[in-house]
Amino acid sequence: MADVARLAGVSSQTVSRVSTGHPGVVEATRRQVLDAMQQLGYRPNSAARALKRGEFRTIGVILFTLATTGNSRTVEAIAAHAAQEGYAITLIPVAVPTQDGVLGAFTRLGELAVDGVIVIMEVHLLDVAHPTLPPGVRVVVVDSDAGDRYPVVDTDQADGARQAVRHLLDLGHRTVWHVTGPAESFAAERRALAWRTVLTEAARPLPPVERGDWSALSGYRAGLRLAAEPDCTAVFAANDQMALGVLRALHEQGRRVPHDVSVVGFDDLPDAASYLPPLTTVHQDFAEVGRRCVQGLLAQIRNTRAEPGTVLVPTRLITRASTAPPP
Amino acid sequence: MADVARLAGVSSQTVSRVSTGHPGVVEATRRQVLDAMQQLGYRPNSAARALKRGEFRTIGVILFTLATTGNSRTVEAIAAHAAQEGYAITLIPVAVPTQDGVLGAFTRLGELAVDGVIVIMEVHLLDVAHPTLPPGVRVVVVDSDAGDRYPVVDTDQADGARQAVRHLLDLGHRTVWHVTGPAESFAAERRALAWRTVLTEAARPLPPVERGDWSALSGYRAGLRLAAEPDCTAVFAANDQMALGVLRALHEQGRRVPHDVSVVGFDDLPDAASYLPPLTTVHQDFAEVGRRCVQGLLAQIRNTRAEPGTVLVPTRLITRASTAPPP
DNA sequence: CCGGGTGATGTTTACGTAAACATCGCGGTG
DNA sequence: CACCGCGATGTTTACGTAAACATCACCCGG
Numbered sequence: 001m002a003d004v005a006r007l008a009g010v011s012s013q014t015v016s017r018v019s020t021g022h023p024g025v026v027e028a029t030r031r032q033v034l035d036a037m038q039q040l041g042y043r044p045n046s047a048a049r050a051l052k053r054g055e056f057r058t059i060g061v062i063l064f065t066l067a068t069t070g071n072s073r074t075v076e077a078i079a080a081h082a083a084q085e086g087y088a089i090t091l092i093p094v095a096v097p098t099q100d101g102v103l104g105a106f107t108r109l110g111e112l113a114v115d116g117v118i119v120i121m122e123v124h125l126l127d128v129a130h131p132t133l134p135p136g137v138r139v140v141v142v143d144s145d146a147g148d149r150y151p152v153v154d155t156d157q158a159d160g161a162r163q164a165v166r167h168l169l170d171l172g173h174r175t176v177w178h179v180t181g182p183a184e185s186f187a188a189e190r191r192a193l194a195w196r197t198v199l200t201e202a203a204r205p206l207p208p209v210e211r212g213d214w215s216a217l218s219g220y221r222a223g224l225r226l227a228a229e230p231d232c233t234a235v236f237a238a239n240d241q242m243a244l245g246v247l248r249a250l251h252e253q254g255r256r257v258p259h260d261v262s263v264v265g266f267d268d269l270p271d272a273a274s275y276l277p278p279l280t281t282v283h284q285d286f287a288e289v290g291r292r293c294v295q296g297l298l299a300q301i302r303n304t305r306a307e308p309g310t311v312l313v314p315t316r317l318i319t320r321a322s323t324a325p326p327p
Numbered sequence: 328m329a330d331v332a333r334l335a336g337v338s339s340q341t342v343s344r345v346s347t348g349h350p351g352v353v354e355a356t357r358r359q360v361l362d363a364m365q366q367l368g369y370r371p372n373s374a375a376r377a378l379k380r381g382e383f384r385t386i387g388v389i390l391f392t393l394a395t396t397g398n399s400r401t402v403e404a405i406a407a408h409a410a411q412e413g414y415a416i417t418l419i420p421v422a423v424p425t426q427d428g429v430l431g432a433f434t435r436l437g438e439l440a441v442d443g444v445i446v447i448m449e450v451h452l453l454d455v456a457h458p459t460l461p462p463g464v465r466v467v468v469v470d471s472d473a474g475d476r477y478p479v480v481d482t483d484q485a486d487g488a489r490q491a492v493r494h495l496l497d498l499g500h501r502t503v504w505h506v507t508g509p510a511e512s513f514a515a516e517r518r519a520l521a522w523r524t525v526l527t528e529a530a531r532p533l534p535p536v537e538r539g540d541w542s543a544l545s546g547y548r549a550g551l552r553l554a555a556e557p558d559c560t561a562v563f564a565a566n567d568q569m570a571l572g573v574l575r576a577l578h579e580q581g582r583r584v585p586h587d588v589s590v591v592g593f594d595d596l597p598d599a600a601s602y603l604p605p606l607t608t609v610h611q612d613f614a615e616v617g618r619r620c621v622q623g624l625l626a627q628i629r630n631t632r633a634e635p636g637t638v639l640v641p642t643r644l645i646t647r648a649s650t651a652p653p654p
Numbered sequence: 655c656c657g658g659g660t661g662a663t664g665t666t667t668a669c670g671t672a673a674a675c676a677t678c679g680c681g682g683t684g
Numbered sequence: 685c686a687c688c689g690c691g692a693t694g695t696t697t698a699c700g701t702a703a704a705c706a707t708c709a710c711c712c713g714g
Contacts, residue, residue, distance in 0.1 A: 001670065001671070002670090010694085011693065011695075012670090012671085012694090013671095013672075013673095013693075013694065013695080014692090014694080015671095016670095016671065016673095017672090020671095020672080022672095024691070024692065025692075025693085026691090026692065043437040043438065044438055044670085044671080045378070045670050045671070046377075046439060046440040047374050047375075047377035047378040047383065047440060047669085048374075048378050048669070048670035048671045048672090048699090049670080049671060050374035050377075050671095051372070051374040051375050051378050051669090051670080051671075051698095051699050051700065051701090052670080052671045052672050052673080052698085052699055053671085053672075053699090054699075056373075056374065056440075058417070058440075065403060066393065066400070066402060066403040066406075067399065067403065067597075072393040072394065072399040073393070073394065075393060076392060076393040076394060076420065079393075079418045080420055080422060083419075083420060083422070083435075088417050088418075088419070088439060088440075089417065089418050090385070090417050090418075091402070091406045091415075091416050091417075091418060092410075092415070093403065093406040093407055093410060095407060095410070110370040111371055112373060113373040113374060113377070113383075113385075113440065215597065216597065217600065217601060219601070220601055241597075241598055244598055245601045247603065248601050248605075270394075270542065270568075271543045271568055271571055271598070273543070273544065274544060274546070274547055274571050274575050275571075275575070276575055276603045278575075328700065328701070329700090337663075337664085338663065338664045339664090339700090339701085340663075340665080340701095340702075341662090341663060342701095343700095343701065343703095344663090344702090346701095347701095347702075349702095351661070351662060351663085352662075352663085353661090353663090356662080356663080371700085371701080372699085372700050372701075374699085374700080375669090375699070375700035375702090376701060376702085377701095378668095378669050378670065378671090378699090378700080378701075379668085379669055379700080379701045379702050379703080380701085380702075
């Protein structure tokens with residue numbers, strides 16, 4: 001910076017003013033400084049800036065994996081909106097979804113150059129980490145029921161599941177079987193709860209729950225068991241991948257979809273429209289979730305205020321070819 | 328830090344030594360300092376550290392999208408290995424895959440707190456950005472043919488495609504049809520080239536190429552056209568998603584897979600084993616790609632040397648139920 | 655018993671930037 | 685015509701850390 005100032009014949013403070021876009025620099029001077037910068041290949045040092053300003057213009061994202069579509073799409077949206085606001089995003093992967101792993105991530109967080117964090121994680125693990133959350137670090141949580149303690153952004157899982165189950169009942173099915181996700185998943189829990197509630201309110205029999213782990217393979221195994229139930233005519237899978245597995249199991253067992261059995265998924269993966277048959281599913285707006293996260297976090301950073309509460313992003317049912325009236 | 332030093336009754340330099348784990352601090356003193364840190368909730372300021380050290384311990388990752396499985400899995404692996412080496416990773420999304428978008432990302436890069444970048448991008452776009460690449464920034468490129476100018480890490484696309492095509496020929500198919508990816512994709516280009524080479528070397532007829540855009544829907548459209556070719560008995564799709572679309576198209580047109588037509592994909596998505604039928608495909612080791620990227624970049628950062636050249640990560644064919652001898 | 659060495663700790667300084675305050679010159683007004 | 689005010693620019697300083705150098709106490713061998 002000093003070199004630039006010397007070459008441009010001004011003080012380093014003026015260079016600073018130009019590089020930060022501050023007003024109060026006359027056009028001719030500004031031009032000179034810009035020329036000097038160009039000529040010397042000057043680049044502001046972000047470490048020094050952060051040190052001086054006391055902020056990093058960076059948001060951390062803590063998550064277990066990018067392997068699920070939901071997470072990677074959400075992160076992508078977060079990155080895009082953060083960039084738009086002049087913030088960079090730093091990925092903080094938690095190697096193993098255990099208490100130790102989470103604790104490690106939150107401990108590292110203290111040394112990390114971030115002004116706030118977005119946590120994409122089940123809340124019971126967050127509880128463990130809470131005590132080590134560095135003071136002054138703003139947080140927004142995704143996919144959690146911690147709305148009483150943190151600002152939470154979430155898809156309206158319950159409403160999506162309700163739409164799915166009602167759609168099947170409306171088609172005339174007597175009841176709906178459910179393939180749920182792993183026990184520790186809050187999202188899975190809420191989808192299952194909504195499924196149960198709709199059936200109970202409609203006074204329908206409540207079939208036993210099949211449990212999967214989100215993977216297509218676990219859906220396949222659940223599907224094999226469901227195919228063995230002669231009176232199972234409608235299945236609501238807690239995500240599209242498991243629905244894919246269910247489709248394969250039913251097909252292999254000679255149960256035609258949607259003629260014999262109807263299947264509904266959740267997520268609306270881009271590929272779901274190309275399954276055999278194209279899958280009726282609940283669409284999630286991950287981009288909107290990411291946008292709301294950034295918005296909520298920046299509001300905190302700028303106002304120095306955290307308001308707990310949950311922002312719900314709506315879902316909608318996409319009807320394709322995997323559902324029909326019962327035989 | 329000064330407060331900690333005061334409370335522990337030592338100098339700030341000793342606090343620094345403790346917090347960086349430097350030797351030459353007696354155990355009793357160390358303990359005292361750690362206690363004081365704990366008590367005051369001291370956290371080292373990473374901006375000041377970066378300023379003093381002249382490095383950020385951060386790696387930037389420039390990419391267009393996390394929406395493709397390959398990218399998100401690679402990024403995940405990069406993040407995991409970087410974390411292991413004490414590096415954080417910053418995502419630099421390029422909003423639009425145009426020259427302007429790329430230029431913007433590389434310009435921002437100069438102000439970003441990174442010691443090096445991993446670029447997951449087609450090379451011809453990189454060329455545009457090259458002039459603006461800040462000097463002193465180390466680069467590793469993924470999925471590119473820039474091996475003569477940059478260190479490149481890549482999956483052995485050509486060998487994977489060769490394995491796929493040879494597998495189909497070995498089954499007795501007279502020739503193999505190909506659904507390729509978008510024209511600007513270097514990966515798609517190499518897979519197509521290998522397909523063409525194997526057919527030519529085996530003196531087989533070369534059917535016209537069907538072009539898709541990686542999506543299942545584009546694969547479906549290509550599949551409809553292929554289903555209309557009575558002598559098409561074997562299809563090599565350049566990725567699994569397009570293969571999924573091909574499967575649906577063939578099924579809808581009454582061509583049975585694998586009885587009438589064999590299909591091979593590329594990527595080995597986790598879901599590919601649950602397609603109808605389970606897909607024979609080429610497995611890519613994204614985790615290894617990520618690992619090599621980090622390794623290569625850190626080598627540069629530590630040695631201050633860049634050696635252009637390409638590291639190839641092997642692929643292997645996974646044989647499932649979508650391929651069989653011709654009818 | 656003394657000098658040299660060694661290991662533990664303290665002091666000084668600089669990293670690059672931007673806020674706060676200081677200065678300078680010019681135009682307008684009483 | 686002198687002074688006020690304001691806009692443009694310069695000077696000083698501090699952000700938190702760690703390298704380089706300085707100091708000090710103690711131990712060992714001659």
